Amino acid sequence: MAVLKADRPDECHNDLVVVGAGAAGMTAALVAALHGLKVTLLEATEQVGGTTSTSAGTLWIPGSSHGTRAGHGDSLDEARTYLDALIGPDDPQGLRTAYLSCAAEAIDYLEANSSVEFRSAGTHPDYLELPGAAMAGRAISPVEFDGRRLGNAFFRVRPPMPHFMVLGGMMVGKADISALLGRFRSTGKLLHTARLLSRYALDRLRGYRRGTRLVMGNALVARLLMSLQQAGVTVLYGMRCESLVHEAGRVSGARIRRGESGESRVIGSTAGVVLCTGGVGHSSELRRAFGTDVLQSRSLSFEGNRGEGITAALAVGAALERSTPDFLWQPVSLVPERAGRQSLYPHLFLDRAKPGLLAVDRAGRRFVNEGASYHHFVEAMRLASEKVQGPAPAYLICNVAFVKQYGLGAIHPGKTDLGTWVERGYVAVADTFEALARKLGIEAEGLESSVRQMNEAAVQGGDVVFGKGSTAVSRFNGDPDQVPNPCLAPLIEGPYVGLEIWPGESASSSGISTTADGEVLTASGLVVPGLYACGNDMASIWRGTYPGPGATLGPAMVFAYRLVRGIVAKRQR
Numbered sequence: 001m002a003v004l005k006a007d008r009p010d011e012c013h014n015d016l017v018v019v020g021a022g023a024a025g026m027t028a029a030l031v032a033a034l035h036g037l038k039v040t041l042l043e044a045t046e047q048v049g050g051t052t053s054t055s056a057g058t059l060w061i062p063g064s065s066h067g068t069r070a071g072h073g074d075s076l077d078e079a080r081t082y083l084d085a086l087i088g089p090d091d092p093q094g095l096r097t098a099y100l101s102c103a104a105e106a107i108d109y110l111e112a113n114s115s116v117e118f119r120s121a122g123t124h125p126d127y128l129e130l131p132g133a134a135m136a137g138r139a140i141s142p143v144e145f146d147g148r149r150l151g152n153a154f155f156r157v158r159p160p161m162p163h164f165m166v167l168g169g170m171m172v173g174k175a176d177i178s179a180l181l182g183r184f185r186s187t188g189k190l191l192h193t194a195r196l197l198s199r200y201a202l203d204r205l206r207g208y209r210r211g212t213r214l215v216m217g218n219a220l221v222a223r224l225l226m227s228l229q230q231a232g233v234t235v236l237y238g239m240r241c242e243s244l245v246h247e248a249g250r251v252s253g254a255r256i257r258r259g260e261s262g263e264s265r266v267i268g269s270t271a272g273v274v275l276c277t278g279g280v281g282h283s284s285e286l287r288r289a290f291g292t293d294v295l296q297s298r299s300l301s302f303e304g305n306r307g308e309g310i311t312a313a314l315a316v317g318a319a320l321e322r323s324t325p326d327f328l329w330q331p332v333s334l335v336p337e338r339a340g341r342q343s344l345y346p347h348l349f350l351d352r353a354k355p356g357l358l359a360v361d362r363a364g365r366r367f368v369n370e371g372a373s374y375h376h377f378v379e380a381m382r383l384a385s386e387k388v389q390g391p392a393p394a395y396l397i398c399n400v401a402f403v404k405q406y407g408l409g410a411i412h413p414g415k416t417d418l419g420t421w422v423e424r425g426y427v428a429v430a431d432t433f434e435a436l437a438r439k440l441g442i443e444a445e446g447l448e449s450s451v452r453q454m455n456e457a458a459v460q461g462g463d464v465v466f467g468k469g470s471t472a473v474s475r476f477n478g479d480p481d482q483v484p485n486p487c488l489a490p491l492i493e494g495p496y497v498g499l500e501i502w503p504g505e506s507a508s509s510s511g512i513s514t515t516a517d518g519e520v521l522t523a524s525g526l527v528v529p530g531l532y533a534c535g536n537d538m539a540s541i542w543r544g545t546y547p548g549p550g551a552t553l554g555p556a557m558v559f560a561y562r563l564v565r566g567i568v569a570k571r572q573r
C-alpha cells in the first residue's frame with residue numbers, strides 16, 4: 001500500500017474520527033460537534049445515508065416524549081417486561097437497561113439541538129404479543145423534510161430504493177400511499193394527492209432529478225446532514241477506512257484511502273475512532289464465517305457496506321459477538337432488471353397481510369401467519385425450508401384483482417395487465433391453481449388444499465391455523481375496509497398470481513462486542529482504548545430477536561449519542 005504522507009496519526013488533529021455516514025455515524029459526529037469536539041466524519045462514497053437512506057426511518061423508542069405527548073401512556077417498566085419476555089431477563093453488559101434509560105433522552109437532545117425532528121408514529125404495534133407489548137407509542141418517524149433546504153448538498157443524500165418511489169422519483173410514505181389509492185374516495189385524500197403531484201411536477205420543472213419532498217429514512221438522513229452542516233462537521237467524502245492505527249495499546253487514528261485505489265493516508269484523533277460502517281453487509285469473508293450463502297439470505301444493506309468496520313476492529317483484538325440468527329430478516333422478491341441484473345424488493349407491509357393472499361412452501365402448504373412482521377415471517381420461512389432440504393423459497397399466492405387493489409411486491413397497485421411482469425419472469429399467472437403450481441414448480445394438491453383452508457377461514461372470519469388477522473401486527477397491516485377480518489378474503493376468481501420470495505436481511509445482528517457506552521471489548525472483556533462502535537457494527541442488543549418497528553435505527557442513534565456522552569465525560573475527568 002502506498003503511503004504518501006507521514007504514516008503517523010498526527011498529521012491531522014481531530015478529537016474524534018467517525019467512520020461511516022449512516023444514521024449511527026452521522027448522529028455520533030453530530031453529537032460530538034455539539035459538545036465542542038473537533039470531529040471528522042469519513043464516508044467511503046460520495047453520498048451520506050447508506051442503508052438508512054433506503055429505510056422506513058422508524059425508531060423504536062419506549063417512553064419517548066412524542067409517545068407521551070400523544071397520550072399513548074407507554075411505560076419503561078412495561079417495555080422492560082416485554083424485552084425480558086422476548087430476550088430473557090439477563091442483560092450481561094447492561095446494554096438493554098442503558099437503552100431504556102437513555103433512548104427518550106437521546107431523541108429529546110437531538111431535537112432540541114439540531115434539525116432532527118420526529119413525530120409519534122401513533123398506532124404501530126410491537127411485533128410479538130408478549131407481556132408488556134404496546135400497540136402504540138413506541139415507534140417514532142422522522143418528520144418529512146424539504147430537500148431544497150440543503151441547497152447544493154441535496155445530491156449528497158443517497159436516494160431511496162427506486163421501488164419505493166412513484167413516477168420515477170416521487171417519494172411516498174404510508175399515509176401518501178393511502179391518499180393516492182383512495183384519492184376519489186374523500187376530498188382530503190384528493191387534496192393530499194394534488195399537493196403531492198403538483199409539488200413533484202414543480203421539482204422536476206426546476207431541474208431536480210427526483211422529488212425534494214423527503215419522507216422516511218431519506219428525511220432522517222437529510223435532517224442529519226442539515227444538522228451536520230449547521231454544526232460545522234467536516235465530512236470527508238470518498239474516503240474509505242481500511243484499518244485502524246493501534247499504537248501503545250490504544251487506537252489513535254485510521255488509515256484511509258481515497259476511492260478504491262487513490263492515495264492512502266492516516267488520520268489521527270485524540271479521543272479515538274467510532275466505527276459505524278453498517279455491519280456485516282456484503283462482506284464475503286464474514287458471511288462465509290457465518291455460513292450464510294446467497295440462498296440462505298440476501299443482504300438489503302447498502303452495497304458499499306462490506307463489513308470493513310468489523311474487520312478492522314477484529315484486527316486490533318475486538319471480539320465478535322454472534323447471535324442466533326446472525327441477521328435480522330426481511331422477505332425479498334428478486335426483481336429482474338436490465339442486462340440480466342436483479343434488484344431486491346423487501347416485502348415489508350404492503351402486500352403480505354392484505355386479504356386474499358396466502359404464502360406457501362414448495363409443498364404448497366401454508367407455514368406462517370402471512371401478516372407477521374418481516375423478521376418473524378422469514379424465521380418461519382427458514383424453519384419451513386429446514387424441513388425440506390436446505391434453503392428454499394416461499395411463494396405469495398393471490399389473484400389479479402388483489403394485485404390491482406394492493407399491488408404485489410414491485411408491482412404497484414392499479415395494474416391489471418401483468419404481461420410485462422410475466423415476460424420479465426417476476427410473477428407467474430394462470431387460470432387454475434393447478435396450472436399456477438406447475439409454473440411455480442410447487443405441489444398443486446398442497447396449494448389447492450391450502451387455498452380451500454384459507455377460503456374457509458375467510459368465510460368464518462378467523463384463521464385458526466396461523467392467526468392471520470388475529471394478531472395486532474397483521475390487523476395493523478391489513479385492509480380496514482375488509483370486514484370482519486382485515487386480513488382475510490376468499491381467493492376464488494382467477495387469473496391467479498404467484499411470486500417467489502426468499503429470505504433477505506435488513507441488518508446484521510452479530511457484530512462487535514461493546515459496553516453500554518459503545519467501548520469496543522476484547523474476547524476477555526477488556527476495553528480496547530480509543531475504539532468505539534455503534535449502528536450495525538455493534539452487536540445488536542436484541543440478540544437476534546426483533547421487538548418492534550425501528551429496532552435497529554433506535555439503538556443506532558441512541559448508542560451513538562450515549563457513546564459520545566461517555567467520551568466527553570472521560571475528557572472532563
Ligand SMILES: Cc1cc2nc3c(=O)[nH]c(=O)nc-3n(C[C@H](O)[C@H](O)[C@H](O)COP(=O)(O)OP(=O)(O)OC[C@H]3O[C@@H](n4cnc5c(N)ncnc54)[C@H](O)[C@@H]3O)c2cc1C
Binds near residue numbers: 053055060535
Ligand atoms: C427496506 C429497509 C427498511 C428498513 N427500515 C427500517 C426502519 O424503519 N427502522 C429501523 O430501525 N431499521 C430499518 N431498516 C434497517 C436500517 O436501515 C439499518 O439497520 C440502519 O440503516 C443501519 O444504520 P448504520 O448507520 O449502521 O449503517 P448505514 O446506514 O448502512 O451506513 C453505513 C455507512 O458507512 C459507509 N461505509 C461503509 N464502509 C466504510 C468504510 N470502510 N469507510 C468509510 N465509510 C464506510 C457506507 O458508505 C454508509 O454510508 C431497514 C432496512 C431496509 C433494507
